[in-house]
Amino acid sequence: MIRLPILTYLRVEKYGLFPGVPAGRGIEWTFTKGLCLVAGINGLGKTTLITMLLRIFTGPYDLTAEGLPERLESVVAERPVVLKPGSIRFFAQRVADKAVNAVVLVRVRFGDDELEISRRLSDLRLVSFAVNGKSIDLGANREEREAAFQQQICYYFDVSSFVDVLLVLHHVVFFKEDRPGALWDENAQRHVLRALFLEKDLAAQVATAERRVQSADSQARNISASAYTIEQKLQQARSSQKNASEKSLQLAAEQTLLDAELKESERLDTLIAQLDERRKDARREYERAKLFREEAESAVESLKFAALARLFPTMEDAARLVVLKALTTGECLVCGADTQARLKEVEAQLAKGICPVCGANPEQQDSVVPGLKVEEKRVKRARDTAQLAVKEEEASRINYEETAAEYGSVLDRLGTVRASIEERSLRARQLSAELPFEAGDILHLQKSLELTRRSQRQAESNRASAAKDLSALLERGRGVIEKQTKKLAATFKENVKEMIAEDAELVGITGQAKLTQGKETFAVPAFRSQMSAADRPGKTLRNSPDDVSESQRELIDLAFRLALINIATGGAACTLTMETPEASLDELAMQRVGTALHGFAAHGDNRLIVTSNLTNAGMITAMFGGRAKSAAEVARRREHVINLLEVAAPNQSVLSSRAQYQRILTSALTGKR
């Protein structure tokens, strides 16, 4: 089972941005369990400090030369990539002395083992590495030292490669404000689930097989492109033959048309694959809408049913059903007419205890109990939901039918094109056979084309074999991840209900990993969030970050990370590092999120490192667990604050308004405004 780091100690020495108190002392900090608030206004180095904590693990390496990309590629590299010089000198560029003597040292626990890592801030070079107080010799060569260090870190995280360590750091442990989380990036999610839940050997085999598929695909495509070029040359040679016979002109014309049709067929193939996904999504939404409509209408019926049963205890079930359906949907089950006017009439009759079937007054009825009004508020609410559900069903039906029709029309077109290709190929072969003896260069090109086509077939066979191997490995991994679905969904729900007002949940779906440029995809387990919304009944799937608001995107991602941490580590403690969680939230949302984060920080031996630019004191108070009850408690809270207003080099805002900022911080710690 994966282990996640628990940060215990930090020391930053001789770094100009953090002179410390007294000046020259730098930052020395022990992370105790619970919250650690990095407080400071813009420009004091909050992001710099968090980046130091990240780079102590990664060194001068990352997933790409630019660091974490906005969205991950479909396949991850086998080894980490060296950062570009600008990123390696990130810390040096921020201070006048280029951080020549600056060093960061961190102690971190993995289970019972404590590691101590220190790096130079000027170029991220590894200075020392110790395990349980004992220095480890990693060799003299810089690259070898980093490679040996990475191996050690893989061992302590208990994952298969340092690339997987980087994935976990970026998508689970470090929550930076400018990057979408794994829930919103299907490739990142697939890699993270693999790294977190698959047994190490299988995780490594899957990653390797994915790279093999992509490489074989790329090779097959390159050879195919070469074959295409030779084919073009061959056509040119044929067409440029002097005194070309009528047959060869016809052949050239057929070839041109054939090429155009082959291209069209390829385009339609891709389009069909896309439309197939769309129509499946549309069908799922329509099926769900139908069910929801039925259940919403039945909810109205059930309320009316109770009232009818009281009013007319001896009414037959079938008659009751007719009245109920008419009352609920306005539809007459007897003749099928839509009679909204009659619906109102029947409702009015019922309110007066008049029999809706024969029109008898209460005094004319043999078995009547006093007229009871249906609980109007509940019925209204249920009917509003049912009306929305009917609209939703209609909209999803139209979408489904349109998508299915589009799919059908493209499929027809593809069928026509394929038939034409077959016919034209046959004609071209016949014409080719009728041509006179070819010139030497044409023969040479033909042989060359034949050889290239043979290589192409071999490459395609390699690709198919790599794809088959990968499918088998993915199938093995699928069961492992799907077993976690229920636990992840339950933990997610528990977390998210504290953070957002909408009713949200995590659902497992079968995702399609697209690793090649062709239409082929691989089925993989994936997760999406499903949420209620103001203008729609029921819950709908949110597939991309654009389907939710900015704050919902971050909070759903946070809930997903917390669920991943909990399930992947089996509930073990860890450190979560979060940058300015208040950035996109309103006042009330901040309170809720602050309380949820307090829940995480207060659990077991967890550590939560959060930066704040003091724009919302309420959230800080909530993260500390609400208003302080005593001066001693405020003092204890201060022991959990790295106060950059004091330990960082002051900028102009701090120099002119330090006392006011300190008051804001104090107010946040006490909870008194």
Add this chain to the structure above:
Amino acid sequence: MKRTIELDAGARDALTASGIATMRQRARVIQLLDAAERVGIAPLRAGRLHAFAYLADVLSPVWHLPAFEGKILKIEGGPHYPELQREIDRLVVMGIIKVSEISYIPRPDEGARIDGLYSLNLDSPKLPGILSALGARELVDALDPLDAEVHAFLVDLAGALASVPDDEIDTAATVDATYADERIHVSNVIDFGKWTTDIHVDNISLRTVDRFRKFLPEGAMLTSGEKLYLYASFLGRRIHAG
């Protein structure tokens, strides 16, 4: 001898795409309830009727019959078809089906679902003609010989399901190999015959039935009916295996 049917204006109007779909659903309900009647498991509760409809759909390839729907939305609590329920309600009002003990079962998100005990109304004067036309009586009376085959299959399946205790028929659908496939999560569509390219890949129930052959002595064969009985007993064991 080929029979021709004269359509009156009303019948011609009903032959729109949605009209035909409605008639198909009604015919299916009547065939299902007639099959249940013949093996003595009628009346059926709504949940059992939908479970029977689902199992009939997913197991139809065992009799080399086309699937009725070929897909279903997987939901908590087992199979349920809104369109089928709508036609059940209409048939009740038409007097073709009898219902008693109507009640409403709560569903998530403050929804509800109708429940009741359903059976054919054998007193209905229209019913004998309908059953004959649907192939539920004599083969020669069936408008379409395939309907008679479908009816025979439904009777056989109902007989197989009758071997499962009454209160377990609806549970049987939830443990069916296709419905219980863990790769398809709740709220997703299970496609076992609608848009699939290979029914033997996507219909896991059919694959399971096919595997029974392995346990037979060499040369022995199972009839389609025996396969259904074996599958029903397999479902019974699965229910108790948890």
